Amino acid sequence: MWIGVVSLFPDMFDALTQQGVVGRAVEKQRIALEFWNPRDYATDRHRSVDDRPYGGGPGMLMKVDTLRAAIFAARERAQQATGLVPTVIYLSPQGRKLDQQGVQALASAGPLVVVAGRYEGIDERVVESDIDEEWSIGDYVLSGGELPAMVLIDAAARLIPGVLGHQDSAVEDSFNDGLLDCPHYTRPEIIDGRQVPDVLLSGNHAAIKRWRLKQSLGRTWQRRPDLLEGRPLDAEQRKLLNEFIEEHAL
Numbered sequence: 001m002w003i004g005v006v007s008l009f010p011d012m013f014d015a016l017t018q019q020g021v022v023g024r025a026v027e028k029q030r031i032a033l034e035f036w037n038p039r040d041y042a043t044d045r046h047r048s049v050d051d052r053p054y055g056g057g058p059g060m061l062m063k064v065d066t067l068r069a070a071i072f073a074a075r076e077r078a079q080q081a082t083g084l085v086p087t088v089i090y091l092s093p094q095g096r097k098l099d100q101q102g103v104q105a106l107a108s109a110g111p112l113v114v115v116a117g118r119y120e121g122i123d124e125r126v127v128e129s130d131i132d133e134e135w136s137i138g139d140y141v142l143s144g145g146e147l148p149a150m151v152l153i154d155a156a157a158r159l160i161p162g163v164l165g166h167q168d169s170a171v172e173d174s175f176n177d178g179l180l181d182c183p184h185y186t187r188p189e190i191i192d193g194r195q196v197p198d199v200l201l202s203g204n205h206a207a208i209k210r211w212r213l214k215q216s217l218g219r220t221w222q223r224r225p226d227l228l229e230g231r232p233l234d235a236e237q238r239k240l241l242n243e244f245i246e247e248h249a250l
């Protein structure tokens with residue numbers, strides 16, 4: 001997967017590229033991550049990258065000419081590297097809310113150019129002419145689009161085949177098949193008097209698989225019933241959920 005990043009603070013992305021799952025994926029070249037800094041396109045003496053908003057008001061916007069030059073350079077490189085036209089993504093609180101389905105769509109959308117805004121954002125005409133999709137990681141405002149960009153890149157990278165050591169774990173992750181994850185346990189068998197559920201020590205893999213699905217369904221019902229609204233349950237799942245509800249009826 002090829003991802004270009006337009007950011008005034010490319011070093012922030014070391015948090016993603018220097019370690020962990022994504023770091024290894026970059027090292028193994030399953031992901032190509034390249035950076036373009038608008039400041040490199042500044043031509044004035046002060047190398048300015050921000051500009052004042054028309055109509056006044058507090059704060060600044062990203063300077064149009066340096067931002068566009070960086071976006072164009074990243075887009076050009078994407079086509080040269082992959083032969084495909086990239087999808088240009090902009091992270092902002094005004095974007096479409098990112099969820100696992102959105103991540104899956106982005107992870108299979110071919111090359112991406114991710115634009116991380118700073119200040120109060122970017123000129124609306126640049127959004128209209130150069131941005132394909134605007135996305136938000138949640139209803140809160142951060143000091144820049146870099147952390148949202150890293151969230152998006154990390155979530156998408158985990159879905160690239162071969163990136164996760166154990167491919168199944170991406171599938172069993174929370175929000176896969178739209179359910180919350182089941183509880184997990186590891187050594188020791190007893191912590192402060194709390195034991196591991198017997199079924200997980202039984203070695204009966206069919207019963208374990210059934211128990212885990214039942215817990216996922218039950219927890220989703222308890223904590224995020226909204227996720228069940230858009231999700232039909234087959235007969236087995238309905239049976240397991242009903243069992244869970246009966247066991248947890250107050």
Ligand SMILES: NC(=O)c1ccc(NCc2ccccc2)nc1
Nearest residue numbers: 091092117121136137142144145
């Ligand atoms: N919720 C998000 O995904 C998000 C994205 C960016 C951001 N801050 C940078 C910025 C501020 C205002 C306008 C455009 C970009 N904060 C939160």
